[in-house]
Amino acid sequence: MKTDFDIIIVGAGMVGSTLACALGMQGLSVGLVEAHRPDFDWPDGSVDQRVSAITCASQQIFKGLNAWDVMCRLRVSPYRDMRVWDATGSGEIHFDSADLGEPLLGHIIENRVIQFALHDRLVEYDNVTFIAPVLVTAMELNTDTASVTLDDGRHVSAKLLVAADGSRSKLRELAGIETQGWSYHQHGVVATIKTENTHQETAWQRFMPDGPLAFLPLSDGSSSIVWSTSPEHADELLALDDGAFLEALQSAFGERLGRMLSCGPRAAFPLRMQHAKSYTQHRLALLGDAAHTIHPLAGQGVNLGLADAATLAEVIADAMATHKDIGALKTLRRYERWRKGDNLAMMTTMDAFKRLFGSKVSILKWLRNTGLSLTNRTTPVKNMIMRQAMGLEGDLSRLAKGKQL
Numbered sequence: 433m434k435t436d437f438d439i440i441i442v443g444a445g446m447v448g449s450t451l452a453c454a455l456g457m458q459g460l461s462v463g464l465v466e467a468h469r470p471d472f473d474w475p476d477g478s479v480d481q482r483v484s485a486i487t488c489a490s491q492q493i494f495k496g497l498n499a500w501d502v503m504c505r506l507r508v509s510p511y512r513d514m515r516v517w518d519a520t521g522s523g524e525i526h527f528d529s530a531d532l533g534e535p536l537l538g539h540i541i542e543n544r545v546i547q548f549a550l551h552d553r554l555v556e557y558d559n560v561t562f563i564a565p566v567l568v569t570a571m572e573l574n575t576d577t578a579s580v581t582l583d584d585g586r587h588v589s590a591k592l593l594v595a596a597d598g599s600r601s602k603l604r605e606l607a608g609i610e611t612q613g614w615s616y617h618q619h620g621v622v623a624t625i626k627t628e629n630t631h632q633e634t635a636w637q638r639f640m641p642d643g644p645l646a647f648l649p650l651s652d653g654s655s656s657i658v659w660s661t662s663p664e665h666a667d668e669l670l671a672l673d674d675g676a677f678l679e680a681l682q683s684a685f686g687e688r689l690g691r692m693l694s695c696g697p698r699a700a701f702p703l704r705m706q707h708a709k710s711y712t713q714h715r716l717a718l719l720g721d722a723a724h725t726i727h728p729l730a731g732q733g734v735n736l737g738l739a740d741a742a743t744l745a746e747v748i749a750d751a752m753a754t755h756k757d758i759g760a761l762k763t764l765r766r767y768e769r770w771r772k773g774d775n776l777a778m779m780t781t782m783d784a785f786k787r788l789f790g791s792k793v794s795i796l797k798w799l800r801n802t803g804l805s806l807t808n809r810t811t812p813v814k815n816m817i818m819r820q821a822m823g824l825e826g827d828l829s830r831l832a833k834g835k836q837l
């Protein structure tokens with residue numbers, strides 16, 4: 433096996449695979465190291481428990497990498513409206529893509545569909561080597577090269593090492609990069625639900641004191657839920673039989689989608705906010721959940737990671753075009769400066785939302801209900817929030833703007 437690359441990416445999740453596609457397109461030699469061999473052999477008619485709300489900016493990135501058509505051939509679900517309301521008052525906001533003159537707000541896509549489409553593209557690139565299933569156990573960053581040791585004893589090296597290995601990043605730990613953040617003391621319970629009424633291509637979210645409950649529309653008419661709640665309550669919800677779970681869900685969500693008819697398997701994920709103090713060292717760059725994790729209430733986590741991947745690919749392309757060292761800290765700092773501010777702004781906003789909507793203090797309850805209703809009536813503010821949530825604001829990479837890399 434080849435052991436020397438231009439770039440080694442550790443982690444072939446949605447973010448690492450996106451970067452590998454973008455670098456593969458540029459003709460760079462890439463080693464993509466992953467702990468698990470992906471399993472794309474799913475039963476007909478089944479739906480992945482894990483889905484992501486994908487923004488228009490992320491859609492452009494996938495289009496630029498020729499992965500979007502593959503996703504569409506499998507299954508993507510557009511959503512055109514979003515309705516958000518507070519369980520403790522009358523505050524409500526309705527986002528409608530038509531108000532912006534846009535056909536939709538985004539798409540809900542199963543994570544495995546995203547992964548499949550990216551891997552379908554990757555096999556086209558002879559210059560990308562998929563190395564799996566192996567764990568990275570050690571790392572060395574030197575003046576001219578970076579290398580990692582794999583748990584089968586092999587060593588691979590490159591000019592640049594990229595950590596796309598998720599929120600508990602081994603590479604971040606080995607590099608000694610600290611993080612700031614906290615647990616939300618919430619778990620996100622996920623499941624696929626069939627409801628009596630159609631979802632109307634709308635994402636629904638009810639804010640309750642214990643956390644938000646979202647219904648995300650899927651193309652077969654069912655909805656994927658993310659129910660953020662205390663870890664104890666999440667454990668109880670997982671232990672219930674289907675009938676009792678649907679009853680609990682009905683009473684939490686209300687009647688907007690009619691009766692809850694059936695549910696698929698359930699799972700729960702701990703939720704935390706975490707931000708790496710630094711994204712780069714000489715010959716190392718962090719991206720995706722390895723650099724930042726965020727509350728899923730606005731469905732932005734992987735979108736921030738995809739923006740990181742597109743930006744880093746652009747920074748590398750520009751460095752190559754001007755014969756600069758792609759692993760030099762000076763090169764990588766451009767990526768860090770570009771992404772850190774935007775990521776931090778989104779994380780801070782989501783954290784403030786989570787706190788405001790989780791508060792039981794009367795004045796804050798009044799404030800958020802009044803705020804929701806007021807924002808709903810103030811078109812320019814509402815449109816600005818929508819553009820932000822669609823990923824259309826800020827300093828976008830060429831790929832996110834629909835241009836060539």
Ligand SMILES: Cc1cc2nc3c(=O)[nH]c(=O)nc-3n(C[C@H](O)[C@H](O)[C@H](O)COP(=O)(O)OP(=O)(O)OC[C@H]3O[C@@H](n4cnc5c(N)ncnc54)[C@H](O)[C@@H]3O)c2cc1C
Nearest residue numbers: 443445446447467485568598620720721731732733734735
């Ligand atoms: C309940 C829930 C709902 C969410 N909904 C949304 C949403 O609607 N929209 C959205 O944008 N985001 C959402 N998110 C966030 C999103 O899921 C994450 O941001 C995204 O999965 C991060 O992708 P990643 O590729 O950075 O990391 P990961 O998906 O964690 O991938 C990391 C990869 O690295 C591999 N790896 C780890 N360590 C090693 C090692 N030592 N050696 C080799 N390989 C290794 C792992 O096997 C894995 O494949 C949600 C999150 C949760 C919990």
